[in-house]
Amino acid sequence: MSRSNIVFIGRKPILNYVLACMTLFKNGQDEVMVKARGRSISMAVDVVEVMRNRYMTDITVNEINIGTEALTSPDRPQPTNVSTIEIKLHR
Amino acid sequence: MSRSNIVFIGRKPILNYVLACMTLFKNGQDEVMVKARGRSISMAVDVVEVMRNRYMTDITVNEINIGTEALTSPDRPQPTNVSTIEIKLHR
Numbered sequence: 051m052s053r054s055n056i057v058f059i060g061r062k063p064i065l066n067y068v069l070a071c072m073t074l075f076k077n078g079q080d081e082v083m084v085k086a087r088g089r090s091i092s093m094a095v096d097v098v099e100v101m102r103n104r105y106m107t108d109i110t111v112n113e114i115n116i117g118t119e120a121l122t123s124p125d126r127p128q129p130t131n132v133s134t135i136e137i138k139l140h141r
Numbered sequence: 142m143s144r145s146n147i148v149f150i151g152r153k154p155i156l157n158y159v160l161a162c163m164t165l166f167k168n169g170q171d172e173v174m175v176k177a178r179g180r181s182i183s184m185a186v187d188v189v190e191v192m193r194n195r196y197m198t199d200i201t202v203n204e205i206n207i208g209t210e211a212l213t214s215p216d217r218p219q220p221t222n223v224s225t226i227e228i229k230l231h232r
Binding site: 096 | 179182187208225
């Protein structure tokens with residue numbers, strides 16, 4: 051899966067991400083990956099649920115993976131572990 | 142799956158839930174389901190990741206499902222939709 055069909059969830063309003071996913075599908079992608087870390091994981095699930103219940107009911111969730119990433123920052127001696135989620139959508 | 146091997150994630154500290162899951166496994170369950178709604182979804186992923194990285198490395202994630210529940214409350218005329226996650230763990 052190339053980087054061009056991945057939507058990273060950040061701190062924008064939820065509908066921005068719903069629209070980003072829908073645009074990818076409308077442009078011909080048949081697989082889109084929604085990725086999030088930390089507190090944004092809940093919003094990633096919201097994005098997928100809003101999209102498939104309200105806007106594109108033909109989307110299916112193919113695969114969900116969770117994991118841990120070690121983030122390093124110049125301010126901290128130890129890396130910080132953060133949980134991640136990847137939700138693979140198919141149309 | 143009976144209700145006795147389900148851990149519902151709420152607002153307690155994360156290690157309470159890690160311990161709850163570990164206790165179920167230690168008592169002989171070979172499958173434990175972690176469930177959460179709304180903002181607690183991120184913590185459900187944290188619980189699973191902390192447990193399998195730090196305390197019980199023989200746990201595998203069998204299945205992850207996401208969905209939507211309509212919550213009704215006496216204060217509101219319309220039901221509120223909330224996202225849900227279910228993470229099925231196997232030992």
